[in-house]
Amino acid sequence: MFSSYIAGFTLGLSLILAIGAQNAFVLKQGLKKHHVFAVCFICALSDAILISFGVAGFGVIVSEFPLIEVISRYAGAVFLLVYGLKSLYSAFKTSHQLDAEGELPASLLKTVLVCLAFT
Secondary structure: OHHHHHHHHHHHHHHHHOOOHHHHHHHHHHHHOOOHHHHHHHHHHHHHHHHHHHHHOHHHHHHHOHHHHHHHHHHHHHHHHHHHHHHHHHHHHOOOOOOOOOOOOOOHHHHHHHHHHHO
């Protein structure tokens, strides 16, 4: 029982401490002061939902409907590939100075969709 608790705690801690794509996006939006509340709310809510699904036995649902896993795997891979290629292109073509003053914020809808894609 105690070893399961430690394993779960360290896994959760490693997921929270890692600065992944979602965390980098949240930090960038915060620094630019663009739709900060919406981004933080969506990330917190979606993380809570996903963690609850995991705890409640989402694996059982996936074992009943294996197509969910296949769709998620390939949709995630395509998203990461496209985002990675856009980032590679951006690395060579644009300046990466964060200038929140001169940049217009993306629309709320676009920001929400990008946030959900990272999630």
